[in-house]
Amino acid sequence: MPAVTVDNPLTLPRVTTPDPAVTSARPVLTVATAPEGFEGEGFPVRRAFAKINQKYLDPFIMMDQMGEVDYAAGEPKGTPWHPHRGFETVTYIIDGTFIHQDSHGGGGTITDGDTQWMTAGSGLLHIESPPESLVMSGGLFHGLQLWVNLPASDKMIAPKYQDIRGGNVKLLSTEDGGALLRVIAGELDGHQGPGTTFTPITMIHASISPGAQITLPWRSDFNALAYGLAGSGSAGAERRPFHRGQAVVFGDGDSITIRADEKQDSRDNNFEVVLLGGLPIREPVAHYGPFVMNSHRELQQAMEDFQAGRLGTIPASGH
Numbered sequence: 001m002p003a004v005t006v007d008n009p010l011t012l013p014r015v016t017t018p019d020p021a022v023t024s025a026r027p028v029l030t031v032a033t034a035p036e037g038f039e040g041e042g043f044p045v046r047r048a049f050a051k052i053n054q055k056y057l058d059p060f061i062m063m064d065q066m067g068e069v070d071y072a073a074g075e076p077k078g079t080p081w082h083p084h085r086g087f088e089t090v091t092y093i094i095d096g097t098f099i100h101q102d103s104h105g106g107g108g109t110i111t112d113g114d115t116q117w118m119t120a121g122s123g124l125l126h127i128e129s130p131p132e133s134l135v136m137s138g139g140l141f142h143g144l145q146l147w148v149n150l151p152a153s154d155k156m157i158a159p160k161y162q163d164i165r166g167g168n169v170k171l172l173s174t175e176d177g178g179a180l181l182r183v184i185a186g187e188l189d190g191h192q193g194p195g196t197t198f199t200p201i202t203m204i205h206a207s208i209s210p211g212a213q214i215t216l217p218w219r220s221d222f223n224a225l226a227y228g229l230a231g232s233g234s235a236g237a238e239r240r241p242f243h244r245g246q247a248v249v250f251g252d253g254d255s256i257t258i259r260a261d262e263k264q265d266s267r268d269n270n271f272e273v274v275l276l277g278g279l280p281i282r283e284p285v286a287h288y289g290p291f292v293m294n295s296h297r298e299l300q301q302a303m304e305d306f307q308a309g310r311l312g313t314i315p316a317s318g319h
Contacts, residue, residue, distance in 0.1 A: 004113035004166040005207070009173035009180045015189045017175055018217045018255040025215075026224055026253035028236040029056070034065065034227075034245050043077040043141070044069055046245050048227050056223060056249045058280040059199045061087060061147035061292055065229065065245070068095070068142035075138055078129030081314050083306045084120035086155045087292040088148040090195075090203070091116045092184065094229070096141035097134055102126045103312025106161050113166025115184055117195055121150070121157040123302065123311035144229075144274065146203070151281050152294050154198045168194045178212025181205075186277070189217055201278035208233065208260040208271040215257045222277035224250035226258060231271035233260040244268075 006012060034046035048063040078098070091098065092115045100116055101107035103125035110116045118126070130141070150157075170183040170193045181188065185195030186202030195203065202222065208214060208231075218224050225247060226235055232243035235250070235258055242248050250256055260271035286293045291302040305311055 004169055004171070004182060005180060006171060008177070010177040012171050012173040012180070013191060014175050015172050015181060015191070015216060017215050023217070023255045024220075024253040025237045026218065026250035026256050028238060028240040029249045029251045031235070031240055031242045032247050032249070034247060036245075039064060039066070039079065043067070048247050049225075052247060052249055054285065057225070058223065058282065058285075059149045059201065059278040060225070060276060061149055061285070061287060063144060063146045063227065063276075065227070066141070066143045066145060068140070068230070070140050071134075071138040073136060073138040076130035076135045076141060079127060081125050081127045082290055083123060083125050083302075083311050084118075084290045085123035085293070085302045085305075085311065086298075087120055087150050088198070089118045089120065090146040090148060090185075091118075091128070091143060092146070092205070093143040094205075096139060096143065097131050098128050098143070099131055100126065100128045101315070102159070103314065104159055105315075106159075108161075108163055110163070113169065115162075115164040115169075115195065117162035117164060117185075119150075119157065119160045119198070121155065121159045123305060124159045125312045125314060146276070147292065148197065148199055148201060148278070149281055149285065149292055150198055152283055155293065157198075162195060164194050170194065174212070174214050176212070179206055179208040179214045181214075181216075199278060199281060201276065204275040205229075206258065206273045206275060208258060208273065210260050210264050210270070211262040213257065213259040215255055216275070218254055218256045218277060219279075220252070220254040222279055224256050225276045226250070226256070227274045227276070229272040229274060231260065231264045231268040233258060233271040233273070235259075
């Protein structure tokens with residue numbers, strides 16, 4: 001881990017460390033451990049934000065860490081056909097391969113650093129599954145799925161996709177080369193990631209070398225979250241410890257700090273962290289299963305539309 005990397009981060013554009021004399025460091029409000037469970041046909045997940053108050057998450061709804069799991073032959077699992085309406089799903093594959101297909105004829109394959117950004121909008125049916133070759137051979141699988149809310153004005157737009165290949169992600173380095181930063185969506189210090197979003201957000205995957213520290217500029221009108229994918233370290237100037245499977249909520253300010261422990265677990269070369277920030281939508285959220293709307297009546301309508309086949313039908317070639 002991870003698939004998209006470089007031998008020497010110092011060859012990349014650098015992110016300028018904010019001047020502490022003119023910036024306000026965001027304090028750590030809480031650290032929450034993600035509960036573990038199973039999704040779809042039985043692949044293991046960590047519910048990254050399950051123990052965090054929704055007021056700190058807006059515009060994000062939830063995030064699952066899928067794996068990291070090394071499957072034996074015949075073990076790889078996916079999800080059955082399921083509906084979505086009212087939000088966007090962001091599936092980031094770090095290791096392994098997933099095939100996705102929908103009821104509108106969309107689909108494709110994502111692997112090793114790719115991101116599939118699906119705007120569900122007015123609704124569709126969707127399926128995600130490992131390729132037959134992976135089922136036959138087994139192998140490593142590790143990824144994330146993030147749900148990003150849509151404002152009421154965009155909830156019923158036509159569904160669409162963005163397939164963001166790993167090679168298109170914006171790669172950056174800190175000034176000392178101690179961290180590799182992958183900007184998947186949004187902007188960091190004037191550098192723009194490839195993902196386009198209805199709701200302004202920033203999504204970054206950082207690999208921080210043992211003992212290194214990153215302090216990044218962060219929009220003061222965004223929230224700020226960090227999640228440990230692998231390894232261990234600390235957050236904030238106060239060095240609040242967190243590790244694999246734990247989420248950090250930052251308070252107000254315009255910079256965030258993450259530090260990697262000097263000694264990492266034997267299976268982890270670096271402290272791997274996902275950084276998220278977004279502009280809060282500040283609208284009522286009615287969330288039930290695969291639907292994220294603004295009211296219970298809209299949820300009921302979504303269920304009625306799904307049952308009546310108005311979100312699409314499973315293609316004849318569906319599996």
